[in-house]
Amino acid sequence: MYRIGELAKAFEIKSDTLRFYEKQGLLAPSSRSSSGYRMYTEQDKQTLSFILRAKAVGFSLADIKSLLSIEVDKANSVCADVKALVNAKLTDIEVKMAELTRFHISLQRLADACCGSAKSAEHCTVLEALESDVDQVRHEHHH
């Protein structure tokens, strides 16, 4: 069992953030101590880990809540519903990854065009990388 400050420290967030997540319906401590302190279990800790990882990959707290609600409602959920929700999130992730890949290619092209030495950056600009990218997009559209 962890007190709020311990759990916060373990994940390098503020206690306030945990209280905020609780108010948002994302993560409530499994119990309270006799003096009213929030007491978090190992499972709560895992849920928090999930929340933070999901946030890190760009999901909103609302998205995360909907994923976690599977857990809360599991007796009332049916597999098909769960699967549909999860598959939707998987598609979101795939879209994000495709965008990241495209952006990575653009920046990589910029880095490659760049001399890397102490000469002027006259010919290594974001705009030049973008221009080639636009060309590439046009090219793709042609077939």
Next chain:
Amino acid sequence: MYRIGELAKAFEIKSDTLRFYEKQGLLAPSSRSSSGYRMYTEQDKQTLSFILRAKAVGFSLADIKSLLSIEVDKANSVCADVKALVNAKLTDIEVKMAELTRFHISLQRLADACCGSAKSAEHCTVLEALESDVDQVRHEHHH
């Protein structure tokens, strides 16, 4: 040359957003009409495309500004500086992609464990997927 509303419509954003980006130092129109209208060039349009793509992959406006500043300062920049900045952003992207991949694997495991039929979701919960994930992480740490 595009007027603000034309450019906004082309990217499905509001004119307000373009004025906002200008105030933030991200994108100023290349010129103004005699009556003071913002006039955007093809290059401005490309810069906007860059801004929106960068935003879509999770960069903040501040991050994007630092990338664009390469362009503005290019006469005063040296390739090495540009390359270092771009490489830092490339690393950011690689980290994001690794996180997305890991998250995708977790959710995929959940979807796979899920029957997909109209039975109770008793055994397809985010937490169960997480538990296996934690095990996997522990496993990785062991070698």
Next chain:
DNA sequence: ATAAACCTTGGATATAGGTCTAAGGTCAAG
């Protein structure tokens, strides 16, 4: 030549996601 649809500026409002403050209760160490 006038309405619709633009544009201008400056400032108010909104939403997400926290972060901090005030006023006070609890707990472990010296």
Next chain:
DNA sequence: CTTGACCTTAGACCTATATCCAAGGTTTAT
């Protein structure tokens, strides 16, 4: 048995990223 680190609540405040509004000037279509 007090000091300092923790905890409680309610609510104010903050940053990022827009979006909207007011009051007025300009352009385009009819």
